[in-house]
Amino acid sequence: MMRSTFSRHARPLSFAGFLLLSVLLAACNHTRPPSGETLGLVDPQATPQTRALYQNLKELAPEALLFGHQDDLAYGVGWNRERGRSDVMEVTGAYPAVYGWELGDLENGVAMNLDSVYFKEMQGWIKEGFKRGGVVSITWHMDNPVTGGSAWDTTSAVSAILPGGAQHERYLSWLDRFATFVGGLKTGPFAWLGFGKPVPLLFRPFHEHSGSWFWWGEGHVTPEEYVQLWRFTVHYLRDEKGLHNLLYAYSTDVFDNEAVYLKHYPGDDSVDLLGYDDYQALRTDEGVAVMTARLRMLVGMADARGKLAALTETGAEGVPMPTWWADRLLKAIASDPVARRISYALVWRNAHNRPGHFYAPYPGQASAPDFVRFYAHPFVRFEDRLPDLYK
């Protein structure tokens, strides 16, 4: 019988050896999420936490709807910039599962965004929500790069910022500012030295392009130009700036068939999430079925491509119906076996300086009791009932 050389020379393990072995075993046991390539991500080099987020959102989609709110931690009805506050939390006891943030005006190198949120503070809130286990989504109502007017200035601009265009360099400088902002979103013990892990972000640029209100929207851009702009943006952020914590979300406004939805679609290699924004359907009871039909199409298109799906923006300004959450939103999503497979639904902001411009309830608002029931519904997840999405 062969005697192993190992057993002949075996010695009791020293404490240091034991420690080393335990660390090695723990490292082997630690299951890493599949590679970006295996997952079909836009970024094959996506960070482990970004990959985990994608995979976990996918696995969670059939059984849960994550609830999101724009600018949740920054301000609410009757307050602004008060640490720890959130209208959603003050009504339900839990923070939302998804946080939407907005970068409009970042391109101008100024301190605050178009809704008066300081970018420095926004970075703090993004990290705070992420550390509690939340998901972060980013939009960017960027100014018209040709006129310097707002995102709503529909002067033709896309061809001017494409490579070779008169404003291309300007657009690059805007993306550089974006990369600097994202670079400031690192967490971990050495983040202060710039060595942390970057917070994974759902990045949703050039949204609602099927509508005509933004300079990148329908009628102000050809589908080819839109696709070129999207693909160039992905290439620059991923390959030139080395950002590997982004999941790319494509989102139209309302649509009634797949052709409209896909008219400007940049390709499966450039999109991780298929979303759409809908402020129209849930204005009436009849619209509930309309939203369900749209979500069914959305999930179908996402499934066919192996992507995530989400209701990236929705809501009713002023939540005018006390049972809007149960009788409109939840009904539209949860009553259908296909529609309910979206990952999340995000409602827009609760402005502190624009009376009536709110989309989530605050304490005392008429829909607050219904919102608490929505929060407690087994299918709905706020931050307090999320699994670890980053492992």
Ligand code: BMA
């Ligand atoms: C809109 C409104 C505006 C805001 C913009 C960007 O829907 O809420 O007041 O400036 O979004 O956040």
